[in-house]
Amino acid sequence: MKHITLQLETLTCPSCMAKIDGMMKKTEGVVKAEVLFNSSRVKAEIDENIVSTAQVKQRIEALGYKVLGEK
Numbered sequence: 001m002k003h004i005t006l007q008l009e010t011l012t013c014p015s016c017m018a019k020i021d022g023m024m025k026k027t028e029g030v031v032k033a034e035v036l037f038n039s040s041r042v043k044a045e046i047d048e049n050i051v052s053t054a055q056v057k058q059r060i061e062a063l064g065y066k067v068l069g070e071k
Helices: 014-026 053-062
Strands: 002-008 030-036 041-046 067-070
Touching (some): 002 053, 014 030, 041 053, 053 067
Antiparallel strands (some): 002 067, 030 041
């Protein structure tokens, strides 16, 4: 398992947070995820045998949110 923290472009509303959270919960290989609205971060635990950090970033960006980097 790998713990990742992704810094996102500023989240502007709680529905943005809910949209990302819902996608993370549906993504195979994401064991645990938390979207932090105030700091615009996503913290997750992933199984790298199933999903990579790059794939998680791509899925977030496919929703229309920019990933600024990994912390």
